[in-house]
Amino acid sequence: MLLRVLICIGVVAAFAAPAHALCIYHGVDNAKTSIEQEFRDAQWVVRAHVVSAEYHWSDEDGSWTLYRLKIVQSFKGNLPQRFTFFTERNSGGFYMDGEGGAPDLDGDYLLFLTPRPSPRTDPPAAKGALWINYNCGQSKAWSNVTQTQAARLRALAVRR
Numbered sequence: 768m769l770l771r772v773l774i775c776i777g778v779v780a781a782f783a784a785p786a787h788a789l790c791i792y793h794g795v796d797n798a799k800t801s802i803e804q805e806f807r808d809a810q811w812v813v814r815a816h817v818v819s820a821e822y823h824w825s826d827e828d829g830s831w832t833l834y835r836l837k838i839v840q841s842f843k844g845n846l847p848q849r850f851t852f853f854t855e856r857n858s859g860g861f862y863m864d865g866e867g868g869a870p871d872l873d874g875d876y877l878l879f880l881t882p883r884p885s886p887r888t889d890p891p892a893a894k895g896a897l898w899i900n901y902n903c904g905q906s907k908a909w910s911n912v913t914q915t916q917a918a919r920l921r922a923l924a925v926r927r
Contacts, residue, residue, distance in 0.1 A: 790858075790859060790901070790902060790903030792901045792903075792904060797903060798901075798903075798904075800901060800904040800905055801905070802905050802916055802919050802920060802923070803919070803923065805879040805900055805901060805904050805905045805906075806842070806843060806879065806920070806923045808879070808881075808900050808901075809843065809844075809879035809880055809881055809900040810843075810844050810880060810881050810882065811841070811843055811844035811845075811846050811878075811879075811880040811881075811897070812841075812842040812843035812844065812877075812878070812879050812880070812920070812923075812924075813838050813839075813840065813841050813842065813843075813844075813846060813877075813878050813880065814838070814839040814840040814841075814842075814875055814876070814877055814878075814909055815836040815837065815838055815839060815850075815852075815875065815876055815878055816836060816837050816838075816839050816874070816875050816876075817834060817835075817836055817863050817870055817871050817872055817873075817874050817875075817876070818834075818835045818836055818837055818849070818872070819834070819835045819870060819872070820832055820833065820834045820835070820863070820864075820870035821833045821835075821892065823890065823892075824856070829855060829856075829857075829888070830855070830856035830857075831853065831854065831855050831856055831890065831893070832853075832854055832856060832860075832862065833851055833852070833853050833892045833893065833896060834851065834852040834853075834854070834863055834870070835849065835850075835851055836849065836850055836851070836852055836876075836878075837849045838850075839875055839909075841924075842920050842921070842923065842924040843923070843924060844880075846880075846897075850896075850897060851895065851896040851897070852878070852880070852896055852897050852898065852899075853883055853889070853892070853893040853896035853897070853898055854898065854899070854902075859902045859903075860902060861898075861899040861902045861906060863876055863908075871908075874908055874909070874910075875908070875909035875910075876906065876907065876908055876909055877905070877906060877907055877908075877909055877912050877916075877920075878899065878906050879899060879900040879901070879904065879905060879906050880897045880898065880899065880900065881897065881898060881899075881900050882897060882898075883895075883896050883897060883898045
């Protein structure tokens with residue numbers, strides 16, 4: 768009897784819990800990607816500077832952040848000089864936060880971007896915002912981009 772109760776509780780908890788994103792790339796969980804792979808898959812590849820962020824924290828409808836960025840350097844695609852980036856605050860999110868969780872207003876980031884599919888569950892603020900091609904991939908703080916990686920990006924940009 769106890770086993771049945773525990774199974775029922777587990778099933779109810781699984782369906783009641785909100786879905787969280789995982790790091791899945793082309794069907795592979797926690798895939799290791801290359802700059803070349805993500806460059807090919809992304810519609811835009813940029814070095815961008817964080818201008819501001821709007822945080823939404825919630826226990827009920829999902830937490831998220833909308834970042835406003837400006838382009839420092841474009842490697843692929845033609846984005847407006849300023850654009851927005853949306854991320855959910857979950858295991859698959861990509862955060863541009865500094866010390867203490869505040870926006871990294873001094874930070875530049877290498878971003879491999881795609882259009883956001885805009886699910887019906889997205890807040891209105893996410894409309895038209897971009898998102899990361901693969902949250903666990905090559906997008907990162909520019910300070911973590913090596914000279915070799917920067918050279919590869921420049922070479923890929925020349926070939927496009």
